[in-house]
Amino acid sequence: MLHIALATIAAAGALCVAASGAAAAAPAKHTVTIADMRYEPAVLTVKKGDSVTFVNKDIFPHTATAAGQFDSRTIEPQRKWTFRAMRAGEFPYICTLHPNMKGTLKVE
């Protein structure tokens, strides 16, 4: 009887640890809004594994392009593009259609 009780407590404890560990590691979702020819926020810091969605609310097509790192290709107005930041670093990006549009993604 005592043996069963101890086993139950141990199992409950293990479950607790697993649940809190999973919560801490859960990737976050971030949004960069594109409007009026700008990225908002222009500088975004995320954790490795997080996902970033670029939402084009402008009336023009845009891209979010960091050469050799990530490239949304054309995001039409009212469309979005999501990618997962798997590499740590600081990635300046531009819109290839309007190269004066600049943003930076920092991945920790």
Ligand SMILES: [Cu+2]
């Ligand atoms: Cu653009």
